[in-house]
Amino acid sequence: MPELRQNIVDDLTSVTTESWRTFRIMSEMVQALDTLNALNVNCISIFGSARAAPDSIQYQDAEKIARLLAGAGFGVITGGGPGIMEAANKGACEAGGESVGLHIHLQHEQNCNNYVKTRCDFRYFFIRKFMFLKYAMAYIVMPGGMGTIDEFSDAFVPAQTGRTRPIPIILYDSSFWSGLLEWMRTSMKDVGFIRETEISKLVTVCDTPEDVISHLRKIISCRQTETSLHVSSDCI
Template sequence: MPELQQNIVDDLASVTTESWRTFRIMAEMVEALDTLNSLKVNCISIFGSARSTPDTQEYKDAEKISRLLVEAGFGIITGGGPGVMEAANKGAFDAGGESVGLHIHLPHEQGCNQYVKTRCNFRYFFIRKFMFVKYAMAYVVMPGGMGTIDELSEAFVLAQTGRTRPFPIVLYDSSFWSGMVEWLRKNMAARGFINEKEIDRLITVCDTPEEVVNHLRKIVIL
């Protein structure tokens, strides 16, 4: 009989039995829930590229969006890493607001950025994703790569299928996202794979930090 092959999801495979992984998963979730349940403010999750540098427009805009959201009474949640995540945490930190980082341990990932006030550490992406959804009143999705697309699609599907309350998903920078939105309409919707009304209901595209904040202030109840 050939040897069964499994993908490695953590560093327990060679030192213990598979069942012990359950306890690590439980412990990670309990610790994150205890930490995030202590938050005293409703938060907005901001996503975007970890590779953006401080001289890029998306970094500068993420920092301003975050600062304006804090001034409007929100806290900020990011992945806690570099790039757009750092910018959003910096904007919240400098404005004196809640700055949350959900930091994931990756083989080649940089450490948590210095602007995080409330930090949770994760080995498992699925637990981290759960926390993003559970504690977010809305998503602001900046330009980014496949990780950003992953978070966007996860949020969209949960809201689309009713597995979570419908919450606003803001795509920032129409020059970056318009091609994808057009593809959703002309390909997915045209072939009946998605309802075009779902796109209109769940996604809003904004082009300035002020537009993002004004939109969220109108539809998110603090």
């Protein structure tokens, strides 16, 4: 009989305990929902590279954005790790705002940063992804690597397909993201895999922390005047 291979990596390695993973998943989701349902502030999810150094412009901008968000009455949700995540949690925490960290347990991953006030721990990426989406009014995507691209896609696809409301997605730093957007607008669009309106409806590019806050204020102001769950085209 050939070896049966599975892709999930955790400590439930015995075939006799495989079914118990279901209960672990349920427990992880229930704990996260209970913790995050207790938040009394609207939150913005911030993503970006875990490898950004504290003296980098990306780190400093993320910290400033989070400070401004806290000052505007928003909480901040990150992955709870170092780099951009630490910067955003630090900015929110030191400004007296809500600072949430959704920390994933990985084999070669960092510990949770010290600026997280509300912490959730995860073994499974898909539960963590759900929490980012459920509790965020908007996504701010700072420069980053493949994990950041993954998080950008996690926000884009459900909104593109109508499975969630159109969540505002802000790509920060046009010089970093322009190549990806150009590829989407040419390679993807030219063969009919995406429409320009889908990109322009969901994605906004900002280059300063002040621009980020200004755009979010506009979005929220527009939504408050809407009588349905859909956002008007003028608000996007």
